[in-house]
Amino acid sequence: MENFSDLxxxxxxxxxxxxxxxxxxxxxxxxxxALMSPSSKGKHAWHFVVVDDKAMLKQLSACKSVxxxxxxxxxxxxVVVGEPEESDVWVEDCSVASTILLLQAEDLGLxxxxxxxxxxxxxxxxxxxxxxRELLNIPDSxxxxxxxxxxxxxxxxxxxxxxxxxxxxxxxxxxxxATE
Numbered sequence: 001m002e003n004f005s006d007l008x009x010x011x012x013x014x015x016x017x018x019x020x021x022x023x024x025x026x027x028x029x030x031x032x033x034a035l036m037s038p039s040s041k042g043k044h045a046w047h048f049v050v051v052d053d054k055a056m057l058k059q060l061s062a063c064k065s066v067x068x069x070x071x072x073x074x075x076x077x078x079v080v081v082g083e084p085e086e087s088d089v090w091v092e093d094c095s096v097a098s099t100i101l102l103l104q105a106e107d108l109g110l111x112x113x114x115x116x117x118x119x120x121x122x123x124x125x126x127x128x129x130x131x132x133r134e135l136l137n138i139p140d141s142x143x144x145x146x147x148x149x150x151x152x153x154x155x156x157x158x159x160x161x162x163x164x165x166x167x168x169x170x171x172x173x174x175x176x177x178a179t180e
Contacts, residue, residue, distance in 0.1 A: 007106055009159045014111025015070035017151030021052070022076050026108055030078065030150065033104035037097040045087035046094050049079040049136050049144075056135065060147060063131045065123045068115045074149035079132060081144050091118060094145035101148045111153035114146045 022030075027050065034048055051057060052075060060079075061071035071077060080098050082090035098114050105112035120128040132144040 007103060009162070011103060011106040012157040012160065013113040014151075014153050014155070014157065015113050015149075016154035017074050017111060017149070018154050020075065020152045022110070022150065022152075026110065027076065029108060030101060030104050033100050034078065034080075034097050037093075037100040039093040039096070040087055040089045043087040043093065045083040045090040046097050047081040047083070047142065048097075049081060049138070051077040051079065051136070059135055060132060063117065063122060063128045063135075063147075064115065064120050068128075068147070070113070071115060071147060071149050073154075075151040076149070078148045078150065079136060079138075079144050080146045080148065081138055081142050083142055085141055090143070091145055098146040098148055101150070105148075105150050109153075110150055112148055112150045114148050116146055117144045118146075 031048060031050070034046075035044075037046075039045060051060065057074060057077055058072045060077060061069050078101055080094045080101070082094040084090050087093060102112045102114060117129040117132055122128060122131060129144045132138070132147065133140075133142070136144075138144060
């Protein structure tokens with residue numbers, strides 16, 4: 001890719017992966033990027049749990065009613081965990097770190113997709129973040145926010161179609177006309 005705009009245009013959610021594992025170097029680059037992600041007041045109110053065990057990926061894939069089943073076919077997951085006691089904007093900090101992981105994966109030529117856990121539930125009504133916290137032995141004081149599935153792309157996706165940009169969602173100067 002030539003520049004950041006190309007990276008953003010090319011990055012698409014990937015829910016299908018090949019069986020090829022990531023190299024240790026690729027995992028290290030992903031984690032370095034996550035650890036360099038911006039955080040409010042430099043609090044770094046996040047932790048990252050790396051999961052490559054197929055049995056655990058399968059268990060994690062059932063943490064939500066919809067939108068997590070593809071995790072069972074991913075070679076790697078990075079669970080982004082927040083520390084509510086460390087920062088009042090821990091959800092935002094974890095979201096930024098998740099975005100950095102998605103962009104870094106694309107820059108490496110890998111596919112990735114995030115799975116939202118915060119305020120989500122499994123089919124029985126159990127909290128998705130609590131399910132993940134228990135499966136991965138995450139301390140009670142911490143909360144999983146997202147799981148980022150990463151792997152070698154198992155399908156081709158076209159770059160984002162700029163003709164579909166929602167320009168009506170952009171407001172200049174203020175949200176709307178004060179005379180309305």
